[in-house]
Amino acid sequence: MNYGVVSQEQLEKIDEILSEQLIKIGVDCVIIIDMAGNIITAKDNGASRYDVYSFAALAAGNFATVDAMAKLVGEQEFSLLFHKGTDCNIHFSKVDDELLLITMFGKHISLGFLRLNVVKALEQIRKLWTGK
Amino acid sequence: MSFINLREKIVQVKVVYYGPGRGGKTSNLEYINRKFSKQIQSEMVSLKTHGDRTLFFDFLPFDMGKIKGYELKIQLYTVPGQVKYNATRKLVLKGVDGIVFVADAQEAMREKNIRSLNQLHENLKEYKESIFKIPLVMQYNKVDLRDQGIPILPTSVLEQDLNSKLKVPYFEASALTGHNVPETLKKIISLTVVSVQKKLL
Numbered sequence: 001m002n003y004g005v006v007s008q009e010q011l012e013k014i015d016e017i018l019s020e021q022l023i024k025i026g027v028d029c030v031i032i033i034d035m036a037g038n039i040i041t042a043k044d045n046g047a048s049r050y051d052v053y054s055f056a057a058l059a060a061g062n063f064a065t066v067d068a069m070a071k072l073v074g075e076q077e078f079s080l081l082f083h084k085g086t087d088c089n090i091h092f093s094k095v096d097d098e099l100l101l102i103t104m105f106g107k108h109i110s111l112g113f114l115r116l117n118v119v120k121a122l123e124q125i126r127k128l129w130t131g132k
Numbered sequence: 133m134s135f136i137n138l139r140e141k142i143v144q145v146k147v148v149y150y151g152p153g154r155g156g157k158t159s160n161l162e163y164i165n166r167k168f169s170k171q172i173q174s175e176m177v178s179l180k181t182h183g184d185r186t187l188f189f190d191f192l193p194f195d196m197g198k199i200k201g202y203e204l205k206i207q208l209y210t211v212p213g214q215v216k217y218n219a220t221r222k223l224v225l226k227g228v229d230g231i232v233f234v235a236d237a238q239e240a241m242r243e244k245n246i247r248s249l250n251q252l253h254e255n256l257k258e259y260k261e262s263i264f265k266i267p268l269v270m271q272y273n274k275v276d277l278r279d280q281g282i283p284i285l286p287t288s289v290l291e292q293d294l295n296s297k298l299k300v301p302y303f304e305a306s307a308l309t310g311h312n313v314p315e316t317l318k319k320i321i322s323l324t325v326v327s328v329q330k331k332l333l
């Protein structure tokens with residue numbers, strides 16, 4: 001993949017993976033952003049409406065901050081980045097050095113189950129990249 | 133690094149307002165936010181301290197409308213200016229496509245402007261970017277203070293200090309009155325769009 005431009009075909013495949021692995025199990029919203037805060041793609045369950053552009057800017061800043069803190073204490077990275085609320089939870093994971101996958105989900109999904117599905121989605125997305 | 137979504141035909145471009153603390157970066161965005169409300173669909177995000185100083189960044193998404201069939205979204209950021217925040221300043225520069233350097237034209241700020249510009253140069257190098265190549269506009273801010281008898285550096289001195297090697301477009305401005313704030317924005321957007329087109333299309 002030529003980072004910076006994603007082909008229509010690639011985006012459609014990624015959206016399919018996100019729908020299949022995450023929206024289908026009841027995730028509210030899933031976004032892929034780059035580390036600069038740009039949105040690559042965003043999918044939601046149709047019911048939730050977030051201001052995804054502001055969200056992406058804040059999420060990239062948040063991830064970068066935590067990553068810098070990890071380096072300060074001598075960690076390669078913190079592998080779990082998760083914010084828990086009453087009605088909404090946010091889970092971050094790295095797709096690769098440039099991209100982040102962020103999922104927002106409610107209380108009816110357990111973190112364990114979510115992570116399992118995130119891992120599956122990530123595997124498929126990475127395959128899509130390297131398959132080219 | 134800008135991002136182009138070919139399916140939805142959206143181009144996202146990142147522009148960062150950089151410069152010494154209290155130079156007027158946040159004020160630039162606040163003016164734009166007030167003046168161009170039609171082009172701004174969401175609220176300005178400001179991460180600041182209780183003392184109203186920028187802690188991490190301000191963020192303002194600015195819709196330019198369609199250019200050659202592509203919807204152009206300019207993501208405006210400011211960095212925190214205080215010296216101690218260089219770590220976060222660097223994070224905001226990640227993936228930057230264009231920069232406005234907001235200098236404080238007050239005589240008392242002369243050294244701080246130069247130091248901030250030098251640090252920008254260093255910070256960009258860490259991302260393998262060059263201050264000589266990236267789209268850049270100089271803004272000499274707070275010239276309105278001249279009318280209040282506050283010593284303001286002549287533009288020729290600011291040019292000598294900050295822009296003698298870079299030779300980029302510059303504006304005298306006042307983020308308070310809005311003088312040349314839109315002109316600065318338009319200039320950096322057009323430089324950045326041209327450079328993104330060259331890189332990606």
Ligand SMILES: Nc1nc2c(ncn2[C@@H]2O[C@H](COP(=O)(O)OP(=O)(O)O)[C@@H](O)[C@H]2O)c(=O)[nH]1
Nearest residue numbers: 153154155156157158159213273274306307308
């Ligand atoms: N007189 C005058 N004051 C300004 C101007 N721009 C900013 N200020 C003031 O300078 C202070 C710092 O501005 P701010 O935008 O927060 O600076 P930042 O640290 O670069 O984000 C505030 O009190 C502003 O009101 C200007 O053009 N003229």
Ligand SMILES: [Mg+2]
Nearest residue numbers: 157158186210
């Ligand atoms: Mg500020």
